[in-house]
Amino acid sequence: xxxxxxxxxxxxxxxxxxxxxxxxxxxxxxxxxxxxxxxxxxxxxxxxxxxxxxxxxxxxxxxxxxxxxxxxxxxxxxxxxxxxxxxxxxxxxxxxxxxxxxxxxxxxxxxxx
Numbered sequence: 001x002x003x004x005x006x007x008x009x010x011x012x013x014x015x016x017x018x019x020x021x022x023x024x025x026x027x028x029x030x031x032x033x034x035x036x037x038x039x040x041x042x043x044x045x046x047x048x049x050x051x052x053x054x055x056x057x058x059x060x061x062x063x064x065x066x067x068x069x070x071x072x073x074x075x076x077x078x079x080x081x082x083x084x085x086x087x088x089x090x091x092x093x094x095x096x097x098x099x100x101x102x103x104x105x106x107x108x109x110x111x112x113x
Contacts, residue, residue: 010050012100014077021046028056033079033097035071037061045071045081050102053091074099 011031018024021044024034028048036044045059059081060068072080078100086094086105094105 010102013047013050013079013097013102014100015073015079017042035061035073035079042071045069045079049087049091049093050095050097051091051093053093055087055090057085057087059085076100 013031013033015033015035017035017039019036019038021036024036024046028034028046030048030050030052033045033047035042036046042061045061047057047059049055049057059071060066061071062068069085070082074080079097080099081097084094084096084105096103096105
């Protein structure tokens with residue numbers, strides 16, 4: 001069972017490290033973020049959109065490429081990304097993921113809320 005953030009109804013997002021994007025399952029459960037790459041060479045974060053639309057989100061972690069996200073995995077494996085994740089297409093969700101918790105921006109436009 002994935003821990004819940006009862007303030008938002010979303011699961012707490014925790015990280016799983018994998019070496020290759022092919023190791024990421026086709027269906028990603030809400031609450032899991034797959035960090036792709038070897039230690040110190042992480043390239044990508046993959047997660048399902050927390051709004052429940054089912055879309056797969058791919059975040060670039062390579063500093064030399066734009067846009068990119070800074071990230072941190074805490075001791076409890078919860079994940080933080082900076083800056084916010086702002087989908088310009090699809091469900092148009094906009095949120096921060098901080099210490100595993102989803103913090104919505106523009107909540108009224110989010111699908112499923």
